[in-house]
Amino acid sequence: MSYTKRVDGRKFDEFREVKAEVGLIKNADGSALFSFGDTVALAAVYGPKQLHPQHLQNPQKGVLRCIYDMLSFSVPERKKPGPSRRSLEISKVTEWALSSIVDLENFPNTVVDVFITILSANASTRVAGINAAAMALADAGVPMKEMVSSVSIGKIDKQLVVDVCKEEEDYEEGEGATDIPMAFLSRSGDLTLLQLDGEIRPEELKKAIKLGKESCKKIFELQKKALKEKKLEK
Amino acid sequence: MMPKEIKEGKEESVETKKEAETGKSEEKRKLVIPGEVVVSGDEYLPGEGTRKDGKDIVAGKYGLADISGRLARIIPLSGSYFPRYGNTIIGKVTDITFNGWLIDIESPYSAFLSVVEVPRFINKDNLSDFLSIGDVIACKVVNVKRKNVDLTIHAKGLGKLEGGMIMKINSNKVPRVIGKEGSMIKLIKQETGTEVIVGQNGLVWIKADSIENELKAKEAILFVVSRSYIEGLTEKVKEFLEAGKI
Numbered sequence: 001m002s003y004t005k006r007v008d009g010r011k012f013d014e015f016r017e018v019k020a021e022v023g024l025i026k027n028a029d030g031s032a033l034f035s036f037g038d039t040v041a042l043a044a045v046y047g048p049k050q051l052h053p054q055h056l057q058n059p060q061k062g063v064l065r066c067i068y069d070m071l072s073f074s075v076p077e078r079k080k081p082g083p084s085r086r087s088l089e090i091s092k093v094t095e096w097a098l099s100s101i102v103d104l105e106n107f108p109n110t111v112v113d114v115f116i117t118i119l120s121a122n123a124s125t126r127v128a129g130i131n132a133a134a135m136a137l138a139d140a141g142v143p144m145k146e147m148v149s150s151v152s153i154g155k156i157d158k159q160l161v162v163d164v165c166k167e168e169e170d171y172e173e174g175e176g177a178t179d180i181p182m183a184f185l186s187r188s189g190d191l192t193l194l195q196l197d198g199e200i201r202p203e204e205l206k207k208a209i210k211l212g213k214e215s216c217k218k219i220f221e222l223q224k225k226a227l228k229e230k231k232l233e234k
Numbered sequence: 235m236m237p238k239e240i241k242e243g244k245e246e247s248v249e250t251k252k253e254a255e256t257g258k259s260e261e262k263r264k265l266v267i268p269g270e271v272v273v274s275g276d277e278y279l280p281g282e283g284t285r286k287d288g289k290d291i292v293a294g295k296y297g298l299a300d301i302s303g304r305l306a307r308i309i310p311l312s313g314s315y316f317p318r319y320g321n322t323i324i325g326k327v328t329d330i331t332f333n334g335w336l337i338d339i340e341s342p343y344s345a346f347l348s349v350v351e352v353p354r355f356i357n358k359d360n361l362s363d364f365l366s367i368g369d370v371i372a373c374k375v376v377n378v379k380r381k382n383v384d385l386t387i388h389a390k391g392l393g394k395l396e397g398g399m400i401m402k403i404n405s406n407k408v409p410r411v412i413g414k415e416g417s418m419i420k421l422i423k424q425e426t427g428t429e430v431i432v433g434q435n436g437l438v439w440i441k442a443d444s445i446e447n448e449l450k451a452k453e454a455i456l457f458v459v460s461r462s463y464i465e466g467l468t469e470k471v472k473e474f475l476e477a478g479k480i
Contacts, residue, residue, distance in 0.1 A: 030312060048314060048342040101393040103294060108381060110342045131467070138268055138296040141313020141406075143283070145294060146269025187292070227267045228295060 001172055007167045008037075015151065015163035015215060020226035022132070022139045030140025032226070034132035034164055038122035043132035044115045045140040048104065051111035062104025063111045066095040068129055070118040081124055090126045091116075097130050097150065097183045097193040101145040123166040124152040127181050130193065137222050139230070147223060148192060149216040150183035153208040154185040155200050160208055162215045180208050182232070184216040263298035272306045274300045277387070281307030315341045315405035315435040317383045321375045322392075324400070325385070325431035327368060329362050335372065337385060340402070340435045345383035347373060353388045370395045372439065391431075398429070398441030399448055403459050405436030409456055410462040416460060418468055425475040426451040450478060451478050 005181065007014065016037030028044035035041065050056045068091040072081045083091075095114065102112065116129040127150035134148045154164035157174035164179050171177040178198025184191055191209070200208065209210035266272055271290045280286045283295040284306055293299065297310040317323065317339065325337035325345060334348040347365075349356050356364050365371065372392050377384035387393045403411065411432050412419050423430050428442035428451040438455060442448045457474050461467060 029314070050342060050344070107342055139312060141296060141310045143294050144268035145285075145297075146292075148265060185269075187287075224267055224270075228265050 003159045003171065006161060008165060010163075012159060013162050013211065013215065015219070016089060016165065018219070018222050020135065020222050022135055022226050022230040028136075028140070030136045030142070032132045032135035032137070032139055034119075034128050034135065034223075036122075036124055036128050037165065038120055039124050040119040040126045041125060041128035041132040042117045042119055043129065043136040044117075045112065045133075045136040046115075047112040047140075048107040048110035048142070049113075053107060056111075059108050060105075061232045062102075062107035062109075064095055064099050064102050064104070064114065065111050066091050066098065066114045066116065066133065067126070068094055068118075068126070069115045070121055070125065074118050074121040087094055090129070093136065093193055093195065094126065094130055094133060097148060098133055098137070100192055101134070101144050101146055101148050101185065102137060103145050103227055106143070112137070112140075117214040121166075121180075123164050123169045124151075124181070127152050127193075128181070130183050131219060131223060135227060138227055146185050146187040147220060148183050148185055150181065150193060151212050151215040151221040152181040153215075154179050154181055155204060155208065156200065160204070160211055162211060180205070180212070182209065182212045182216075186220045189213065242253050250268060263300055265297070266293040266299045267296050268293055272308070273301055277304055279305050281305045283308030283310060286401040310406050312404065312406060315339070315344075317341055317345065317375045317378050317435070319375055319378055321434040322372065322431070323375065323385075323435040324370060324372050324395070324431060324437035324439055325435070326370050327365050330365075330367065333358070335361065335365050337373070339383070339385075340405070340437060341383070343381045343383055345373075345375070345385050347371070347387065351376070351384075351386040351388050365394060370439070372433070375402045381416060395431070395441075398439055399452070401438045401440065401452055401455065403436050403438060403455065405434065407459045407462050408432055408434055410467070411438070411458050413468060418471065421468060421471060422451055422458075422475070425472070426454065428477065430455075450475070453478075 003223045019031045021037040025044050030045040033042050048062050068087050070079055072079045114133050118125045130150040152164045154161045155178040156168050156171050180196050183193035270293045272293050276289045278291050280291050284291050285294050291306045295308045295310050297308040300307050300309050323339050325339040327335050328338045329336035337345045337347055339345045371394050373385040373387050376386045426447050428447050429442050431439045440448045440451045
């Protein structure tokens, strides 16, 4: 049996219900929450501030530092707290996805810290984290060239789907599941994150990227809306 | 040379005046996000916080878009303080070197106050006699070179701050707290009977005879900060202060 109907009844190009909010953490310079259904990511931004230890400083421009972490109660089976091989990898790719949008030329020897915390996980956590981080960076008043939006595209059996959930990620029938997180810039449309877990044919990957680009545009609109509404409601 | 002499007028540097005026009527301006086109057309010039991309002026920061004449710029709502020449700021002594003091000014970089900028004789062997670590000073920015910031206290009203309390506000809201030509801060000072110095870096020093008055001034300032987008705010603050009087 092929995958003709999604487990949660969504359309193939529909993502889960999105919640985007800005400015939740008072003590941070900027913060944002972004969720895809049960996947909830909270991002806090601090800086620019002096970077210590000194040997990590860059005298030409400021440094962006990302830390991604899942809370121990974010998954059904308790996760051991603290950094792991997986979270370090995600921290790094998030940093790469965001580093091309922040413009820290005027802040040499400083650091901008981004802390992404997954409050609740149901697949696609890294893309929710990137979306939250981009909004939090804007909220913190960090100079940025543009925004970044991110989405995961899946190939479940032979069907391309937008925003993979945990059940789809674990789908084993037919060709199985392939998870492709990707991130696009809002203005130039450049790709800043592309990972792939599973198997896919080259022509299908092209289609997946195209689908991802369209979905990112929709997500960008939601991010934009959340940022624009922040100051008006106060 | 101490804060006793601080009266009105010191916050009214040319720059603050300018900023206070532009800080007005925030709600009429459009809120833009990074990467958004502020205005399009060859006749416009990119100002602070924007860049030119083809015909478009693109926002490089989250804030309010301000277009005055041909110049488009972004008035930020958040973000750290960046020192500028002539700013009056409040800082805390963090270290003493052989010829001056390192001052934390709530900005990405710390600033330097040299001994020669002190308007009286200082024994170089004992700099801590004049200012020691942890002391708070009101000072002025005299030089900004990328990440080197130099300060002076060689002017009326500047120097070590003694007594009173320090509060921190968003440095982007400082123009509103000062008001047009210092009107807002003047009102708060009069109504609460306090001495107030508003640093451009977002640190505010308040001193009065009684702690009640200091707290009242603090609340008034927080009132201004939380309602910075309202027009005719000075009147509202007046009402707020008078209501608290009873």
